[in-house]
Amino acid sequence: MLNNKPDAAVRVFTVWEPIRFSDLAPPLSSVLQRISDRRARHYWDPGHVLSAQMKKDARPPQPAPDCCESSGHLWDLAAVYPAGATWTDRMPAATIFNGPVIDIAESLGAALAPPNR
Numbered sequence: 020m021l022n023n024k025p026d027a028a029v030r031v032f033t034v035w036e037p038i039r040f041s042d043l044a045p046p047l048s049s050v051l052q053r054i055s056d057r058r059a060r061h062y063w064d065p066g067h068v069l070s071a072q073m074k075k076d077a078r079p080p081q082p083a084p085d086c087c088e089s090s091g092h093l094w095d096l097a098a099v100y101p102a103g104a105t106w107t108d109r110m111p112a113a114t115i116f117n118g119p120v121i122d123i124a125e126s127l128g129a130a131l132a133p134p135n136r
Contacts, residue, residue: 020128021056027131028102031059034069038094067092073110081112086119095119099130 045063099115
């Protein structure tokens with residue numbers, strides 16, 4: 020998806036966390052290569068800190084996810100925030116907050132489209 024939008028002004032933060040029994044350590048290079056775009060950064064969150072914060076801060080007008088929870092942890096979820104959004108003591112409301120990522124690829128691609136002028 021990012022390869023199809025090489026000029027899109029986006030930042031991608033990929034946060035990996037242990038969900039399955041086999042997720043004992045940060046992902047290997049072969050897994051990280053799935054998202055190899057220069058605009059992407061990878062993080063390992065073994066304590067599910069970000070997932071818990073995102074779940075806690077979710078509120079309208081942010082859409083509620085209809086998937087992507089395992090043992091109380093959000094996972095395989097994409098969150099898209101408007102340009103210029105910043106996180107302070109509370110995360111901003113996302114315009115997309117759903118998954119699994121593969122199932123919402125079309126919506127994510129549309130979110131990367133430049134605004135109509």
